[in-house]
Amino acid sequence: MTLLDPALWSDKIFINGWVPASGGSRDVVSPSTGEKLGSIGVASVEDVNKAAKAAAAAQKEWAAQKPEARAAVLRRAGELWEKHAEEIHGWLIKEAGSIPPKAGLETHIAANECFEASALPTHPMGDVLPSNEDRWSMSRQRPAGVVTVIAPFNFPLILSIRSVAPALALGNAVLLKPDPRTAVGAGVSLVRIFQEAGLPDGVLQLVNGGVEVGEAVVAAPEVRVVSFTGSTAAGRKVGELGARHLKRTHLELGGNNALIILPGADLAKAASAGAFGSFMHQGQICMTTGRHIVHESLHDEYVALLAEKASHLPVGDPAAGQVALGPIIDANQTARVQSIVDATVAAGGTLAAGGTHEGNFFKPTVLSNLTPEMSAWKDEIFGPVAPVIKFSTTEEAIALASEGEYGLSLGILGDVGEAMKIADAINSGIIHINEQTVSDEANIPFGGVGASGTGSRFGGAKANIEAFTETQWLTLRPEIAPYPF
Structure with missing residues (x-):
């Protein structure tokens, strides 16, 4: 059985394993020939809610794992992108209309994103703060919890993995919703790579679908952070919905x-x-x-x-x-x-x-x-x-x-x-x-301003820690503090 054997994922989504989708199915179609390449499962809102609950339950145990254990999963994932590159290239070429060098760039950067993310679990996660009180005062970065990643069709693998890898490395669970037109290259491939890398069940969930599913993965109560890449028009809607539900929403949008x-x-x-x-x-x-x-x-x-x-x-x-x-x-x-x-x-x-x-x-x-x-x-x-x-x-x-x-x-x-x-x-x-406008690397803070995004960044330790963790203030005293009451 190959990594992306359709027998595993046809007409299914991934919620603690490959399961039938309640929302039906959708053909995967070659934009070059119109040929049917396969059939993905389409999630229902109920499926999304089930996936979010399962992700929240799995996240606590994943975050409690030792940093070296999480780092090892990310390193193995990076190696697996390289090992299975040829098979994944085939899907990126047929499903996304990529020329082979562009498909090769996607798997190369996917591996680098995982290698970069593997350093995050042992990165310093806080500061010691001065205090006028007789205590130690510090801030520390804690996993946000469940992160929703919504990715587009154009560079489907890169624009999924650049959020999924650091979010996982930092102790979060992920709900992944790729564009349904590229759900194999941007969805199935990530699930399979991380399965093979030893990621525990439940930490990464795959829910395919359209607008209704997109709204559900933002609104789910368990979700704390939303990472969206796509058009400015769609980003405005995601931002509005995220604000309504008090979600931290990172938007990387269009450009001219x-x-x-x-x-x-x-x-x-x-x-x-x-x-x-x-x-x-x-x-x-x-x-x-x-x-x-x-x-x-x-x-x-x-x-x-x-x-x-x-x-x-x-x-x-x-x-x-x-x-x-x-x-x-x-x-x-x-x-x-x-x-x-x-x-x-x-x-x-x-x-x-x-x-x-x-x-x-x-x-x-x-x-x-x-x-x-x-x-x-x-x-x-x-x-x-x-x-x-x-x-x-x-x-x-x-x-x-x-x-x-x-x-x-x-x-x-x-x-x-x-x-x-x-x-x-x-x-x-x-x-x-003295370069044109298209460039990216796994370690750089990527993002735009104005209608190109909310100023949040993807890539590099500083930007990724800011994106996928919460800041907690923590104080310590040698004994209970005296109070006037």
Whole structure:
């Protein structure tokens, strides 16, 4: 039996083991071919409540385990991602439309997330505080309890494991709800890896489903912390629901990220960076380069180079052969990308490359002669589209990059001194100088500001401890304190 053998999980969810789902089932479908890949179980609200109760019961014993025991589970999980990478790649390619290098990146980072998290159980968990009283005073970090993790479809494994691994390492139990379109790569694979790694039953629960299940995993009384990654629109709803139920809610949301190309920049390298930033995984990344802001002295040549790259990038089924871009996740998202491109061209934008699709395979697209009011410029597209606009002064570039509600990632290409000045002037959770906008590592504090998130961070010891623990004030005296009553 293989790690992800469908005989284990077909039409099931994971509540203290694989069990039939009360909410029916849902087909797992290839966005490339429409082929049915399997069938996942769909949880009911009752299933979610049962899973939350079971997680809360298991969490206490898991948190009481010695730090080295929890660390060992995380280390074994990291090794298992490496051992089973090839099988997991197959699912990420077929289910999420990933090209093989992107699938490889996901398992590589999944392993690193577990290795990084394995250091958390023995990390210092508090401070000694000064006190005016005759006592010792300290703060200590305690496990939050049950953590809900809601993950999206685009980088399903990374965007699940980056919350699941540190939450578990810090002594929490986890309710995991992946996007139902990628429930194998983002759900089943995590359960199976941690099962094999020796995680006790009940500490990780998998409940697949749509909006109703999403609401239930936030509202469940046992849940203390919610870690959500997804669109800004969905994040607003999760945040509202979390606030209503007094849950600590971490939101990592969308972005419309800018790449500024300064005068004098190496155009060949800049166009390569820009193409990667806009077309990697079909533009379905929160950090995708959604706006190219190019100095007027370079604009026309940059557009030509970017369009040339776009026209030569092969698009197709990544399971059938070597391609640069795979499919958009489904027909609804493909239609949305097409509508934004069409609306922008109708408003006066120039289509320099691409702009059409066959099935869910959307050609890499370059748009120029834009104004800030056009849809392709002001909206997050989540497709392989590179909108380009020119600027004449640094102040104009800063203004263009600062427009809109998002604040996730910014890239600046060219003179480092000028780039540093621009970086100081723009509010963004992430800034890369002489790199494009898409990058991540397991040990960095990742997150955005504004409509890109609530300012919480994922990654690195400090951010993860803040995200998945509660702070407790503790005092000690040698004997009972005297009081005037």
